[in-house]
Amino acid sequence: MSDCTDVDATPRPVTGPRMTRLARQLEAARDPAARDALTEAFWAEAARTGTPLVEELDDAPGHRAVTFLWRGHRATRRVLLMAPGLTGHDRLADSLLHHLPGTDIWHLGLRLRADHRGSYRMVADISAGAAPADPALLQRRLLALRAHGGADPLNPARIATRWRDAQDSVFALPEAPPQPWVARRPAVPRGGVERHAVAAGVLGAERDVWVYLPPAAVPYRPAHEPGQQGRLPLLVLCDGDMWFDRLGLQDTLDALIADGLLPPLAVLAPDAVGTATRRLELGGRESYVSFLADEVVPWASARWPLTARADRTVVAGQGLGGMTALYAGLTRPERFGGIVAQSPSLWWRPGLEPGAVAPDAIGTPWLATLAAGLRDGLPAGRGPVRGAAVRFDVGLHEGAMAEHTEALQAVLRARGHRVTRNLHNGGHDYACWRGFLADALVELVGSSLDVDAAESQGGTGAAHRSAGRPSGLSAGPAAR
Known part of the structure; x- marks a missing residue:
């Protein structure tokens, strides 16, 4: 290529x-x-x-x-x-x-x-x-x-x-990054997907949350985690109704686990409910972050063996969900140590009417100002945030998005965060995000899977990993 x-x-x-x-x-x-x-x-x-x-x-x-x-x-x-x-x-x-x-x-x-x-x-x-x-x-x-x-x-x-x-x-097109894990592979063990109604006191209503649990046949043996043996790394993902009800993310996770690219992990993905609710709740809003960190994760941790380590917990989202992921990771470092922000809506700022979109701003986005500590925006007592692993995925055809993420990236690096930014030739599009989400999880969570176990469950184990870092999911018949 x-x-x-x-x-x-x-x-x-x-x-x-x-x-x-x-x-x-x-x-x-x-x-x-x-x-x-x-x-x-x-x-x-x-x-x-x-x-x-x-x-x-x-x-x-x-x-x-x-x-x-x-x-x-x-x-x-x-x-x-x-x-x-x-x-x-x-x-x-x-x-x-x-x-x-x-x-x-x-x-x-x-x-x-x-x-x-x-x-x-x-x-x-x-x-x-x-x-x-x-x-x-x-x-x-x-x-x-x-x-x-x-x-x-x-x-x-x-x-x-x-x-x-x-x-x-x-x-x-022929040189687009490949997406080899999009299709369901019948030979690999299947994880479980459940949908639960979870009390959301801070939001004032119940929310449906999609829960993915990995195939029980694949053992997870994390090393050097005192008190955490057998506990699953965790992904908290916005827009669960899109990712699990429509896009079949569980097939991607099953394949990545079987191939030894990801350890068995759990996913918690609340529904967005609808356009109006999504616009009202997502963005840099403390109430939704509190729902994720203080209600959803504790609810799930009481039922399944989930890690308590921030560096094994990733929060992710797209658009307004990407803005939510950034805000959550920066203001709750004790809970979320990894951030995946795909095409984050960095135009968002406090005071916007729900549904309003701020025009493309020139210069530093509000969230970058918040992260730099130049305004009273961080919740009391938490202080400046350092050390998160942040992954941006940004399309070249998304207006000022590249400029906004570049400005935020500079601020985050100056504050000690580890930041990577993937600029890809696409737009604001799930067709791109679904491949790069797989890449981001491999980058941030990595693999602690026992190699022999992976191969015994139909995966390719270390041989596949040594071939190089993945580049997303297969585009199917139209990839010409």
């Missing part, structure tokens, strides 16, 4: 070689029947290879032409592409597919760096009448249209979406 990280990752419009060739063939066709035959042959080819079309570009090494396709019909007026990091919310007209005249082919080509991975959805507008001439009215119509988006019919690689029954499609 070649290194293309020094190549420009900015998405740019492009017409791929296949679409250029098809347009020329259609123009040279003798009659409508010949054009119809070319069109049918094109769709048959797309069905065999899958979509989007991915092609090399002679004049752009390190990039690919990626062509998104939609097969329309007479009622199709417009087709909209929605892809995190590739299509913007403020100018949706730029994300409309182009119609190839005289055919049912709609297409949109983008030049992307060859290590890109992402999800996307599409939707056709079949409303009567011409598109509004006024850009503001067209934007309003397209915003309404987005709610009806769904997966690409010709792409078999899918990923679940939040709060919707529909799925999104996934694509990964």
Whole structure:
């Protein structure tokens, strides 16, 4: 695999070689029947290879032409592409597919760096009448249209979406980091997943919490942990309803444990409940951190043999959940010694109305100021926090996210924290996070698994570990 990280990752419009060739063939066709035959042959080819079309570009090494396709019909007026990091919310007209005249082919080509991975959805507008001439009215119509988006019919690689029954499609270019643990492996022992209602006094209501416990057949023998023998490392993860009910994180954990990349560990993952509740509770809020640290973890520790060591306990989240993880780790060092913050919403600050999003700030985020001790933000008596292991995962197509995490990283390192930051070629996207979460757990928790036990349970043990550090999960059939 070649290194293309020094190549420009900015998405740019492009017409791929296949679409250029098809347009020329259609123009040279003798009659409508010949054009119809070319069109049918094109769709048959797309069905065999899958979509989007991915092609090399002679004049752009390190990039690919990626062509998104939609097969329309007479009622199709417009087709909209929605892809995190590739299509913007403020100018949706730029994300409309182009119609190839005289055919049912709609297409949109983008030049992307060859290590890109992402999800996307599409939707056709079949409303009567011409598109509004006024850009503001067209934007309003397209915003309404987005709610009806769904997966690409010709792409078999899918990923679940939040709060919707529909799925999104996934694509990964040839040099995207591999994700070898995404699929369920029938040969490995299965862990257990349970859903419990847990009293949440600080939140004023019960919360459902997903609990993952590792396969009982794989022994855990931690070394050099007086009083902690047999106690499981712990991951506390935001958005349990997404990770366990929709994304099947348990399959990933089972595979990592079987391969000896992770020791058997437990996971506690509270539900986000819904959009409104999530926006009200997540972020840098002491009440939710108290729920995690003072209610969920003690509740679980009274039932299962969980570690009490902070350096074997990781808190993780994405977006607002990533902000929650950072705040929890920085203000509760006695509980959480590892932090995984994936695309953390560092725009968040106290005083924002629930649901409001602060504009991209320039300079140091509020949380960096808090971490530096430059304001009265730390809970009384806890003082400055030092020594946490922090892992950031940030997409190159997430606006000011890279700048914000760089500023926070500098502050955290100055305060003695151990920080790594993974900048990847993607957007604000579970298609990326699910792979890098596996990497982060291996990085922060490591493996104390008995090698012979791992191999006896269908894992690859030390041989797999010696092959190199993992780089996420498999993208499935669309990884071309």
